[in-house]
Amino acid sequence: MYGLSVRWSLAEAPDGVDAALREYVHDTSLARFTGMDGLRFKTWRTRPGEWFEGTYVFETAAARDAFAASFAEVAAESPGSKLIGSAPVLQEPFDVVAVAEGGSGFAAGPGPA
Structure with a gap:
């Protein structure tokens, strides 16, 4: 797999960006990436007030590299960048290197509010 x-x-x-990002991910971005061809999974991670990150895992290097190239062209104007x-x-x-599924299973969908 390729990340x-x-x-x-x-x-x-700006103030309030953490809540705005969470709302955008839950209301819009989650649906955009659910079922995306070539994508195994995506997680959105944040340390409020410090950083916000999208972490993608693709089936193939070609799928990852194609997405990375297309995103690099529009990254500065992406919804996350605008917020x-x-x-x-x-x-x-x-x-x-590997992914392990724990005893609690894999859960897709929004995290804590």
């Missing part, structure tokens, strides 16, 4: 991390800094983001007020500070491909 991609896209991270934004929230250091200079945050700046472009991503990192777009980094990586290899996934």
